[in-house]
Amino acid sequence: MKRQILYTVLANLLFIYPAMTQTNYNPVEKYRILTLEPGHFHAALVMKESNPQIDTTCYLYAPDNAATQQYLDFIKNFNTRKQNPTSWNTVWYKVKDYLEQIWNQPKGSILVLAGNNRTKTAWISEAVNRGYAVLADKPMAIDPEGFAKLELAITTAKNKGQLVYDIMTERYEILNILQRLLMQQKDLFGELEKGSPDNPSIVKESLHHYYKLVAGVPLKRTEWQYDPKQAGSGLVDVTTHLVDQVQWTCFPEQVLNYNSDVQPIRARLWPTAISLPQYSASTGAARFPDFLDTYRKGDSILIPSNGEMVYALKGVHVRIKVEWNYESTIGAGDTHYSLIRGTGCELVIRQAPTDRFGASLYVEPVKGKTLNEEKLIAAIKEIQRVYPDIRFKKDGNGWKILVPDHYRAGHEAHFVKVTEQFLRYLKAGRMPDWEWSFLLSKYFITTQSLVIAKP
Incomplete structure (x- = not known):
């Protein structure tokens, strides 16, 4: 029993998972962070710490509004803090056609989504079709229609070898x-x-x-x-x-x-x-x-x-x-x-x-x-x-x-852990089958509960 428990603990720490689904994300020299309309501060928290696998030049596609400025303020605070500052160089595309520009990026692009949930599922689908890895804040779907779209996007991602991952900090x-x-x-x-x-x-x-x-x-x-x-x-x-x-x-x-x-x-x-x-x-x-x-x-x-x-x-x-x-x-x-x-x-x-x-x-x-x-x-x-x-x-x-x-x-530090796990999956070129099943099961549960609650 002791040996079994210890193996489980070590597996949790080292992320040794069976039944992995292969992805197309073989390691590149540097991954590129693309952030689209960061309407929630979680978009910045995944970048609270630097990572040698991520290019320090990051790309922001968003209008000039208060939410975008809050995101930029967070990045500035990370860069200027006294202890372990980051060195992010943000390239901001704020012209009207930024939604067209973001979908033409090179291999190794990671799309970070933490904003309006009404458009999130559609953007996940578009990113999968474009060959990006997706790191998205919860929720990925907010109603049964959104779940159906998400299920199709996840099925497509698995078939194409793309990676879709949500930010589950509480783990x-x-x-x-x-x-x-x-x-x-x-x-x-x-x-x-x-x-x-x-x-x-x-x-x-x-x-x-x-x-x-x-x-x-x-x-x-x-x-x-x-x-x-x-x-x-x-x-x-x-x-x-x-x-x-x-x-x-x-x-x-x-x-x-x-x-x-x-x-x-x-x-x-x-x-x-x-x-x-x-x-x-x-x-x-x-x-x-x-x-x-x-x-x-x-x-x-x-x-x-x-x-x-x-x-x-x-x-x-x-x-x-x-x-x-x-x-x-x-x-x-x-x-x-x-x-x-x-x-x-x-x-x-x-x-x-x-x-x-x-x-x-x-x-x-x-x-x-x-x-x-x-x-x-x-x-x-x-x-x-x-x-x-x-x-x-x-x-x-x-x-x-x-x-x-x-x-x-602390809660904010957990975002760094999520990013690190996401990058491990990218580097390994694979994601566990249980992770894919967890994605579908939890959003089925939440959206079906919404159906039951409505009169």
Whole structure:
């Protein structure tokens, strides 16, 4: 058992994956970054650190607007910071025909997409047809029609040997990694419970905020980010991360078939009220745009940004819930909750005021049972082979996993890890079949949940 677990841990770190699908991306001297209409700050975060495989001259195709300027400001801050500055040289195409110019680039071009989700799926398809690699922010599809287009693009990409990859940063959060590794310790965790629609064995919840600081400065959101027709509703946006976490944590490296492995059960949407002063502080706009008239009620807009879905994956019942507030209480920020129930114990990530609003991972006994501490000691020893400073302490009826700060890289650093993994796939000229299946399964789940939620 120990040898098996250690191999799994090392495989996670070294990215040794079986069943790889060949791509046409043999290594080139330098990859070229192309960024198209960066309407979201995530477009800049994938370039927070330099990489020797990427040309320092990067290419921006975008109109001259506030979102583009925010992207350029991020790049400038990366270049001028005191510690480990980057050296990006941005060539900006802002003429009217930039959408025509971007599709005529040389081999080794990487298209980065993090903007308006209404056009994203079409641009992914165009990039695949042009032979580019695609690194795209979530979501890649925001409705069933978009999913159908994405499925065709992914099928084409696999057949042509192109690479399409979305930015799943939560795979690099240390608590998520530890929860995944503890699940694989069968003497401790046992088997994953199946649960039921009303008592799912996997629960993931997150709380987010429209107004917050990013890289130390207030985030200015583009106006389309408040429009479900352009950004996506509460069932198809941030939920993508949580659906991916279920697959990545509970069914690691398993090829999924959404037609046979996924069973949508129920879903719902509800609104967040945003006043005009709040909207103005978030976007810089003096009034609500006409495209939000559908959501206006008095002096506020009611955006269906909150969503909850219940579904079964390979017979295991899952509940996912995402909520949006305008602004967090001081010091709190975004929050995350994750419960995975096994026959031997429950693994819970939660945030509490006693943790100064920081998340912690807990190992707790199954209701009505006791947990053998010796099994936890053995499990932690295995994990310490890779993360030697991990410890635990008694906490109520269970144990709290103690994670030193040097393992907590922070959300923005996770984008660098995603970029590095993407480049590994490019250099290897291949991508695992399970990655392709994860793409299709998660966007099928989110878009079908939207169908169920609509009256």
